[in-house]
Amino acid sequence: MILSSEIYLKCSQCGYEISAGNNEIMLTGRCPRCHGLLFIKYRKPVFKVNKNERGIWRYSLLPPFKNRVTLGEGLTPVSRVEEILVKNEKFNPTGLYSDRASALISSFLRDIDAKKVYVGYSEEFTKSLIYYLAGVSLYIVASSIFDIDPEDIMLFAGKGLDLVYEYPNDAAVVYYENPLTIEGLKTIVFELYEKSVKTENIVVPAKSGILALSLYKGIEDLNEAGIETSFQVTAATLKGFNPQILRNLRRVKVFEVSEVELYEAYRKLLRKGFKIKPLAALSYHVAEIIGDSVAVVTMGYKTRTTGRGSDVKKLVLDIVSRKPLITAYEIWKEKPVYTLRAVYKAIKSMELNGEICFEVKTRGVRKVKLYKLC
Ligand SMILES: [Zn+2]
Structure with a gap:
């Protein structure tokens, strides 16, 4: 309870x-x-x-x-x-x-050990929640395919999610307003x-x-x-x-x-x-x-989008040289001018290209990658 x-x-x-x-x-x-x-x-x-x-x-x-x-x-x-x-x-x-809402909803669903979740479609919220509920069986509930943003349909199809057009009898539907x-x-x-x-x-x-x-x-x-x-x-x-x-x-x-x-x-x-x-x-x-x-x-x-990839990399190198042994998340938080995703993407590719090195350390119960200059 x-x-x-x-x-x-x-x-x-x-x-x-x-x-x-x-x-x-x-x-x-x-x-x-x-x-x-x-x-x-x-x-x-x-x-x-x-x-x-x-x-x-x-x-x-x-x-x-x-x-x-x-x-x-x-x-x-x-x-x-x-x-x-x-x-x-x-x-x-x-x-x-809505990511703030998704964090709460996905924590709750994990607490009650939900295996199968119906999500009522609404623009933006659904996109955020399915990102947070990776690994859970998800069904998107909508009244018609016409009511869904075409880009979202591409996302759902790409992720192999099912669309449902009728309210399920046996389960609750998670809507944005709760x-x-x-x-x-x-x-x-x-x-x-x-x-x-x-x-x-x-x-x-x-x-x-x-x-x-x-x-x-x-x-x-x-x-x-x-x-x-x-x-x-x-x-x-x-x-x-x-x-x-x-x-x-x-x-x-x-x-x-x-x-x-x-x-x-x-x-x-x-x-x-x-x-x-x-x-x-x-x-x-x-x-x-x-x-x-x-x-x-x-x-x-918009002005930040030109040559963006290399700009993000420059920023990452600058932060890592000043504060070595730092997580990807901490690098982003240090100067959040780009999205978290953009910073993760840049770090991933720098790692592959050998432009940045890391050590794996245990923090609490988790293993984390701490980045440094090579
Ligand atoms: Zn009342």
């Missing part, structure tokens, strides 16, 4: 509390009274940071799982892009902020707090509103652990899209932009060389308007 003396569930909308239930409630449970999304609550909330842990598992106030899956998600950099402070979620393993996703995404707030980012507004793009709801939950968790922050969440959305789940939440403001205005802002960013999706452009644009903000985005910089 996953609900315990440590955690219980509480409806995000009406406050109804649930202290017992089967495992599935963590993935598919909704409030029996109002169908609202459920929050995982901690009976003794204490906020602590274990700086030796990499990524999101450094924080307390996460469910007490036996297995903690991580591929290096979280601790994404905060930097200034032109006048705007951005927290760039591109620097997650698959380049998506209590574990919220726990994963809320770590964005914990990171901003840990780094003492001085800002009033955290601006996030809002379509379903789950990211904004999760950040709100992170602020609430800190408060309940006795920590006061000045953080407010601003959900940047399109006119007429005001998500239902964000209504009546203290500390969440909804800022609406027209379609025409968003497209104009988006084109401006593209012309400047940013590689950004319209939804991310939405939070960047709103942060520009309201000021004193940090915008949560996923964005790349």
Whole structure:
């Protein structure tokens, strides 16, 4: 039983509390009274940071799982892009902020020893989750092949995954919106707090509103652990899209932009060389308007793509010469200007070409490769 003396569930909308239930409630449970999304609550909330842990598992106030899956998600950099402070979620393993959710969901599935998992299709999230669930039998549930992004279909086919068009009778389907996703995404707030980012507004793009709801939950968790922050969440959305789940939440403001205005802002960013999706452009644009903000985005910089491979290699050599005997992950974290994947790829090829050498050492229970100059 996953609900315990440590955690219980509480409806995000009406406050109804649930202290017992089967495992599935963590993935598919909704409030029996109002169908609202459920929050995982901690009976003794204490906020602590274990700086030796990499990524999101450094924080307390996460469910007490036996297995903690991580591929290096979280601790994404905060930097200034032109006048705007951005927290760039591109620097997650698959380049998506849903990697934070995938880490929580895959840990839970490992705890309950799930052998076969149905994943409800949604753009981006599904891509991230299957990366985290390598080795598990996966079925993608969609209403029609037409509803799936063609690039995603190529990915599913390439990985030999089955598509299912009907809701299975015998198993739960993991959709993006669940209590574990919220726990994963809320770590964005914990990171901003840990780094003492001085800002009033955290601006996030809002379509379903789950990211904004999760950040709100992170602020609430800190408060309940006795920590006061000045953080407010601003959900940047399109006119007429005001998500239902964000209504009546203290500390969440909804800022609406027209379609025409968003497209104009988006084109401006593209012309400047940013590689950004319209939804991310939405939070960047709103942060520009309201000021004193940090915008949560996923964005790349076109200018960095020329001769990229050799640039990454140069950076790796520079870091290894200054800090010998360092893991690939630590090399990336030292200066996260490229994606984790790009850095791993560069190191792999340098290893093959003999441009970089390594020693294998035991750290805790794991064997790790520590890189050095040859
Ligand atoms: Zn409710």
